[in-house]
Amino acid sequence: MKRLLILMLILVVIGLRPVTAFSEEILPIDSIALHIGSPLILDGDTMKSLDSDNPDVVPVIHKDRTLVPLRAISEHFGAIVSYNETTREASISFNGKTFIFPIDKNYYKVMESGMLQETVTFDTESLIIENRTMVPLRTICEDVLGKVVGYDSKVITVSLKPIVLDTVMVNELKTKIGQAIKVNSMMELNKIMSGMTLYATERDSKNESLAPSAGDYTSTNEQVAGVSEADVIKTDGKYIYVALGKSIKIYLANNGNPILTDEIVMSVDPNTGQYIQLTEIYADKERLVVLGTRNSYYDWIRPIPEPMENIERSIMPYWENKSYTYCGVYSIDQNGKSQLIKELEIEGSLLSSRKINNVVYLVTNKYLYYNADPGNIIPTFRDTTKSKDFMQIPIDKIMYYPNRLSS
Incomplete structure (x- = not known):
């Protein structure tokens, strides 16, 4: 809990x-x-x-x-x-x-x-x-x-x-x-x-075991006309793109006899061991958009002050998890080779995404731990076309749900 x-x-x-x-x-x-x-x-x-x-x-x-x-x-x-x-x-x-x-x-x-x-x-x-x-x-x-x-x-x-x-x-x-x-x-x-209230949840292992995995394939990619949904497999008619967790494989369709033309591989950070888990993709003409997640952990363990007499009993410190939604945009040439154009990372978990015309929209969710630093509640993002550093999202770009309970 x-x-x-x-x-x-x-x-x-x-x-x-x-x-x-x-x-x-x-x-x-x-x-x-x-x-x-x-x-x-x-x-x-x-x-x-x-x-x-x-x-x-x-x-x-x-x-x-x-x-x-x-x-x-x-x-x-x-x-x-x-x-x-x-x-x-x-x-x-x-x-x-x-x-x-x-x-x-x-x-x-x-x-x-x-x-x-x-x-x-x-x-x-x-x-x-x-x-x-x-x-x-x-x-x-x-x-x-x-x-x-x-x-x-x-x-x-x-x-x-x-x-x-x-x-x-x-x-x-x-x-x-x-x-x-x-x-x-x-x-x-x-x-x-x-004004927000605390809540506690106890997961039901039986219900959790019945939940579908995040990688389940969905065959319905356009439930609303003109609005595309992401998937683990996409095709533009000439090439087939497959998301495999740590990589994206690109195949020439070749009339039902696929030929591998390229593979986009996410490297592991040698200092932190972190890597990006690729989960879904969009294909649009000569552009490929890949979505994924990156997690990092920070512990809240602090030294116990001396002396220890009459120290107040409390719960064990927990790990603080920071999730980032990753979006990479690649160009695909006539030979099926990929070239990275830009990367975007947004602090928070990906709730949903949609593509309308040539724009991909992302909706993310940031969880805040109890007693979180008030100065650290605004999510950060990184757009490599502007800077390699993370910046806070402008306050006037944030919206909240006043009438919905968190769950």
């Missing part, structure tokens, strides 16, 4: 099109719900990305006011949006009028038939955040689009008529769109960690 604190960290959020439809429609027609810090939006009975091109875009609090992405909200309700990079102004065309929001200013201009009708001020400024124009929630939704805004416990609704945000409604919306929240500061992350 061991006690752990678990922090779920989404390193990449996949910006998919509508992903979930619910059996019951929670919101009225032409209504949406958002959540502070969440990249998700509920549109009637469909949950999707707030900004499908940029998963880092979320509603934020700035100067005690809620800011939302101008384009995503406006276009959802049928407005036409444009942006002038020279003047740094975002424009909304809606109901015969044009509303112009200058960046870093606390006002917008109302134009009609090319003539300035009025200038309206508000109590905070429009900002550029994550390459998106962010404006005050009530200004854009109520004043410009003529909708009704509801707000309770970080849940936001935008609709034609008022929506009663009672406890049941708020909790249901939080369950759906408040399931992944962006962390904005180290202070916020420490606050989240301080």
